[in-house]
Amino acid sequence: xxxxxxxxxxxxxxxxxxxxxxxxxxxxxxxxxxxxxxxxxxxxxxxxxxxxxxxxxxxxxxxxxxxxxxxxxxxxxxxxxxxxxxxxxxxxxxxxxxxxxxxxxxxxxxxxxxxxxxxxxxxxxxxxxxxxxxxxxxxxxxxxxxxxxxxxxxxxxxxxxxxxxxxxxxxxxxxxxxxxxxxxxxxxxxxxxxxxxxxxxxxxxxxxxxxxxxxxxxxxxxxxxxxxxxxxxxxxxxxxxxxxxxxxxxxxxxxxxxxxxxxxxxxxxxxxxxxxxxxxxxxxxxxxxxxxxxxxxxxxxxxxxxxxxxxxxxxxxxxxxxxxxxxxxxxxxxxxxxxxxxxxxxxxxxxxxxxxxxxxxxxxxxxxxxxxxxxxxxxxxxxxxxxxxxxxxxxxxxxxxxxxxxxxxxxxxxxxxxxxxxx
Numbered sequence: 001x002x003x004x005x006x007x008x009x010x011x012x013x014x015x016x017x018x019x020x021x022x023x024x025x026x027x028x029x030x031x032x033x034x035x036x037x038x039x040x041x042x043x044x045x046x047x048x049x050x051x052x053x054x055x056x057x058x059x060x061x062x063x064x065x066x067x068x069x070x071x072x073x074x075x076x077x078x079x080x081x082x083x084x085x086x087x088x089x090x091x092x093x094x095x096x097x098x099x100x101x102x103x104x105x106x107x108x109x110x111x112x113x114x115x116x117x118x119x120x121x122x123x124x125x126x127x128x129x130x131x132x133x134x135x136x137x138x139x140x141x142x143x144x145x146x147x148x149x150x151x152x153x154x155x156x157x158x159x160x161x162x163x164x165x166x167x168x169x170x171x172x173x174x175x176x177x178x179x180x181x182x183x184x185x186x187x188x189x190x191x192x193x194x195x196x197x198x199x200x201x202x203x204x205x206x207x208x209x210x211x212x213x214x215x216x217x218x219x220x221x222x223x224x225x226x227x228x229x230x231x232x233x234x235x236x237x238x239x240x241x242x243x244x245x246x247x248x249x250x251x252x253x254x255x256x257x258x259x260x261x262x263x264x265x266x267x268x269x270x271x272x273x274x275x276x277x278x279x280x281x282x283x284x285x286x287x288x289x290x291x292x293x294x295x296x297x298x299x300x301x302x303x304x305x306x307x308x309x310x311x312x313x314x315x316x317x318x319x320x321x322x323x324x325x326x327x328x329x330x331x332x333x334x335x336x337x338x339x340x341x342x343x344x345x346x347x348x349x350x351x352x353x354x355x356x357x358x359x360x361x362x363x364x365x366x367x368x369x370x371x372x373x374x375x376x377x378x379x380x381x382x383x384x385x386x387x388x389x390x391x392x393x394x395x396x397x398x399x400x401x402x403x404x405x406x407x408x409x410x411x412x413x414x415x416x417x418x419x420x421x422x423x
Contacts, residue, residue, distance in 0.1 A: 007168035010036040010153065016170045017155050017163040025157060027143050032058070035085065035106060035113050036145065036153055040165070042090040043147045051232075053149065054094040056104040059142035061116050064105065074138070075120035076105075085113035093118075100230070103144065149232065149397050167396065177401050177414045178218045180358040186389060186403075187217065190331050194270075198277045206284040208277045209291040216273060216295075216310070220333060223314035225391060225399055225414075228321050234395040235321025236374055238328045238340060241387030245330050253346060253381065257325060257339030268313050269333035276306050321393075342377035349379040352402075353410040360405045360412070375411075378402045383409050 008016075014033045021027065035058060045052045057064065064076050083089050085106050093115065097104050103119040121138065139158040146154045154164035164171055177183060191210040198208055221237070228235045240248060248254045260266050277290075279302040284290035299307060317335065320327045326340035353363040368376050378390035379402060386404035393399050399414035 008165060008170040009168075010040045010165065013153060013155065013163060013165040013170050016172075020162050020172060022141075022157050022160070025141070027058070031108055031111070031113065032143060036155070036165075038085055038087055038090065038113070039145055039147050040151065040153050042087040042094075043150045043152065045087060045091045047091050047095050050095065051149070052091050052094045053099040053147055054090065054097060054104055055099060055102070055144065055146050056106050057119060057139060057142060057144045058106045058113075059140060060107050061105060063140045063142060064119050076117065077120065078105075078117040079115070082107075082109060082114040082116050085115050089115060099146075099148070148229065152397060166398070171413075177358065177412045178222065180412075182359055182403075182405060183389075183401070184214055186387070187214065187331060193332075194273065194277070198274060198281070201274055202278050202281065205278070206281045206286070207289045208281050209289055211292050212277065212280055212290065212295045213273065215292060216276060217269075217333060220269060220310060220314055220317075221391065223311060224317045224321075225393060227315060227318035228393045229397045229399065231318070231322060232395060232397070233322050234374070235318070235393050236326040236340075236378065237317070237321065237391040238326045238342075238378075238381065239331060239333075239389040239391070240328060240336075241331060241385060244381075244385040244388055245336065248328065248336065253342065253344040253384065254326070254328060255341045255343055256328060256337035257341070258320075258323070259337035260335055266336070267332065267334045269310075272306055272310050272313065276303055276310075279303050279306070326390075342381050346380040346384050349376070349383050349409055352379055353405070353408050355405075355410050355412045358412075360410050363410060375400065375402075379409050379411075 011033050014029055014036055018026070018029060035056070039054075039056065042052050042054075061076060061078050064074065083093075090104065093104055096102075097118045101120060101122055103121065104115055105117045105119050106113050107116050108114070141158050144156045144158060146156070148154070151168070152164070152166045154166075155162045162172075188210075191213045194213045195207065195210055224237065238254065240254075244253065248256070264271070276298075280295045280298050281290045282302070283294040283298055295303075317327055317329075320335070320338035323339050325338065326342065327338045328336040328340045330336055349368055351365050351367055353360070354366050356362040356364065368379060374394075375392055378392050382388050382390060382402050382404050388403065390402040391399065392402060401412045401414060403410060
């Protein structure tokens, strides 16, 4: 039988985070606990039947103001007088400082947390976090927190995730399935194909490290997942290998209610990717290959418009997931269709492995009747097609990666590994 940790609460989150802040950064534990407790209890309130979701930043106003010159998307508005940081004040302000576009500014006055104003960020933070633009620091070095749904509080150091409390469980939100070797290995052939295309299309300009293609593809899926989570609806992405894609076209195993016709428009990701690689390559010297450092530098300049288009593609894919059924992508991230129902002659799966680490080397067996149809269908498909990958986002915001791995169907709870540690 699987061991599950006992329920955790705000102070457990603060203690868990205490060992995970950047070196030399030790926030006041009691003060932070008071803020997290207030945020946690506020998350269960409603404002005229609207959920209380918000972001907050814990620092003095001048610390944010110092970032404004470097980041023109930040707009700091200070109140003439501070307000108490309590559940009812947060409930009211959460409707003005909307989760997608602003943070509530919090500091301490004689040891008690107070609200000093609102920091407007715009939606660009959603494009970058927790993706690969993290090197382009948006927030100052201080504690930030997010409340995305009742009982879910996530802590960060500026833009860097640290820990989160979700469904009564504390997790290390620095742990990231996208950082695993097994996931990267699934797309080695696709990245090699892209490298060949880049050379063919762009002639003699420098080659681009396949890691750049990996980062761009991961950024797309990260954004899709973040947008689906933000919609509180849930959804499933199926990324299928060629053998499954062929069967899918014939209507076997996955029945698409809304299949897209074979057309170049289905390959929007590839259409954007090749010009992005060309821009990255243009930053490299004549005797060097372009790498991730060139990509990150290009994001601040020549790639900005193309990256915005890639973000729009993520928005599109996430919106398709709002319809019941799966969104199906091929391994090139071409959009095959949506409203997919996993059906057909697929063997039942009685147990799956819950991975306890990034590479699936430690796991626990679980019976599948603890989850709903969405998850069980993904298990059956991955059991039949070992190259398939399912990303299942639940309505409560949990994200599960499912795939065949080392002889069995395995799932990873994204950003919730390492939970066997004591909090």
